[in-house]
Amino acid sequence: LLLLLILLPSYPALDPDPNSSDFQVENGRLVGKVSLFVDDINHAELCPQCPRYVAVYSDERPEVTAANYCSKLPSSVKGQDGLGCKEVVAQSVANRQLSLFVEMGLLLDEHLRAEGVDMKSVEGKSFTYLDKIRLMQRLVHHQGVETVCEVGFNAGHSALLWLSSGARKVLSFELGQYAYSTKALSFLNEHYPGRIQVTLGDSLETVPSFHAMWPDERCNLLFVDGGHLYKHAMGDLRSLRPMRNESFHLLLVDDTDQGEVATAWREYIAAGSAVEAEVVWSDYSESLQWFNKGGPEESLEIVDGSSVAEWRSSMAYGYYTDLNT
Helix, strand or coil: CHHHHHCCCCCCCCCCCCCCCCCEEECCEEEEEEECCCCCCCHHHHCCCCCCEEEEECCCCHHHHHHHHHCCCCCCCCCHHHCCHHHHHHHHHHHHHHHHHHHHHHHHHHHHHHCCCCHHHCCCCHHHCHHHHHHHHHHHCCCCCCEEEEECCCCCHHHHHHHHCCCCEEEEEECCCCCHHHHHHHHHHHHCCCCEEEEECCHHHHHHHHHHHCCCCCECEEEECCCCCHHHHHHHHHHHHHHECCCCCEEEEECCCCHHHHHHHHHHHHCCCEEEEEEEEEEHHHHHHHCCCCCHHHHCCEECCEEHHHCEEEEEEEEECCCCC
16 A cells, blocks of 8 residues: 555745636536647647647546557657656646636635625635645546545545545535535535435544444545544544554544644654555645635735735545554
C-alpha cells in the first residue's frame, strides 16, 4: 500500500484559467478542454493534422487522458523540449480539472445565494486553498477509489469535488448546525442523484452508529474535516477506522497545522495507528488571484492580527495501519 501511495503522480500548477468559457455539466460530469503544444513546440508546423485541443473530463485520471491523446500524435511531436508528451498533457489536464471544479463550486455558491444564504457566513469551503484541491483530486482519481466517507459536509464543496471527480458514492457525516447544509445537499442530489448520503448529528456518535447498522459499507477514501477540538479530531480518526476498505484505502486529514487537530494527528501517527505519506501546504493568496471570494472588503479583512491573504494551511494523507487503535 505504501508503494501505491508513493507512486501517486503529482502535477505542478500551470496557471489554469478559471474564467475559461468551455465548461459544461453532463450528468454531473464536468467537461472542458485545454489547448496543447501550440506555442511550446510549434505543434501547428510539426503536425498540422493533429487536434489542437484535448477534451478534459473531471472524472478521468489525467494520465489516462494523456495516454489517449498522445497515442494519436506522430513521433515527431512527442517528447519535445525535454518533456514527454504524456507528462505535459497530464499536467495540463490536471490543472484544467482543478479549474472545472472551481467553476462548478461557484455554481453551488450561486444556488446557495438563490436560497437566501449569506456566503460570508459559510465556514470553510474546499476551494479556498487550491493546492488542497489538487491533492484531493489526485487522491480521488486513484483507480482504487469508489466510495468516499467524510466527516464534515458543511456547504457541500468537498462532497462536490468527490462526486464530480468520479466517486461512485459519498457517505458524509455533518453536525448539521447550519441550515445551508441541507440547501447544498439539494444541489448535489439534483446533479448526482442517489450517490450521496448525509447523516446529521455529532460524528462521535453517528459514525459508530452508522457502521453498526451497515457494517458492509466500506470506504476507499476517508476524509477527516470535522470539529477542530482534540476530542473531535481524535474521535473521528478512531471512528472512521473500522469503515476503511482493508483491500485499499487512503486517509486524508485537513488542517493538520491547526492546534488540537495537529496534536491529535501527530499522536495518532506516533501511536502507530496511521502512516503519513505526504503533507501539502496551501496559500490562501493563490485563491485570491483566481477569484475574489466575497468581494475586496473580505479579501482585505484582518483576522487575529493578520490579513486573510497571508493564511496558509496544511492537509496530510496516508493510511491506517493494521493496529487496532
